[in-house]
Amino acid sequence: MAAPHRSACPINLTLEVLGDKWSLIVVRDMMFGDRRHFRDLLINSEEGIASNILADRLRRLLAEGVISKADDPSHKQKSIYSLTEMGIELVPVFAMIGAWGSKWLPVSEELSVRARLLEEGGPALWEAFMEELRETHLASVTSTGTKAAGVRARLQEAYEAVVAGSSRDGLASRDGVV
Numbered sequence: 001m002a003a004p005h006r007s008a009c010p011i012n013l014t015l016e017v018l019g020d021k022w023s024l025i026v027v028r029d030m031m032f033g034d035r036r037h038f039r040d041l042l043i044n045s046e047e048g049i050a051s052n053i054l055a056d057r058l059r060r061l062l063a064e065g066v067i068s069k070a071d072d073p074s075h076k077q078k079s080i081y082s083l084t085e086m087g088i089e090l091v092p093v094f095a096m097i098g099a100w101g102s103k104w105l106p107v108s109e110e111l112s113v114r115a116r117l118l119e120e121g122g123p124a125l126w127e128a129f130m131e132e133l134r135e136t137h138l139a140s141v142t143s144t145g146t147k148a149a150g151v152r153a154r155l156q157e158a159y160e161a162v163v164a165g166s167s168r169d170g171l172a173s174r175d176g177v178v
Contacts, residue, residue: 029041034152095115102115
């Protein structure tokens with residue numbers, strides 16, 4: 001009988017959960033793009049994920065506890081996917097992956113502006129963003145009882161400002177995420 005994991009190394013175990021080509025993209029789109037329905041994740045995928053791959057990754061992420069799934073009260077045949085606390089706590093990881101990619105890889109300005117802002121904002125911004133995600137995905141309120149500052153809105157505004165500047169230069173762009 002095969003061992004359930006290759007090793008108990010925390011890096012190995014994390015890669016077993018999130019290390020395939022698409023899992024982090026699905027979580028990214030839920031986190032930064034507020035995409036919570038299958039169709040929204042499929043149609044708005046910047047990278048063009050196939051429906052069978054998306055379905056498989058959602059099943060895997062559900063099984064690992066990174067996301068949860070609930071019936072959508074507005075439509076009997078739809079489900080709403082939410083980040084769990086495990087998924088929300090990936091914000092610093094995404095911030096660091098984005099910072100590394102922005103430093104070393106040929107990124108576009110419009111798709112890297114959010115990563116740059118997260119890097120510049122550091123742990124305080126990450127925590128505010130995680131509180132906002134908790135309110136949205138876990139239906140909780142912050143310890144102060146008020147909504148967290150609109151981190152996602154600020155990231156989106158920065159993205160839109162870059163896109164507006166690019167479109168004035170004749171460049172076309174889609175609504176991408178970090």
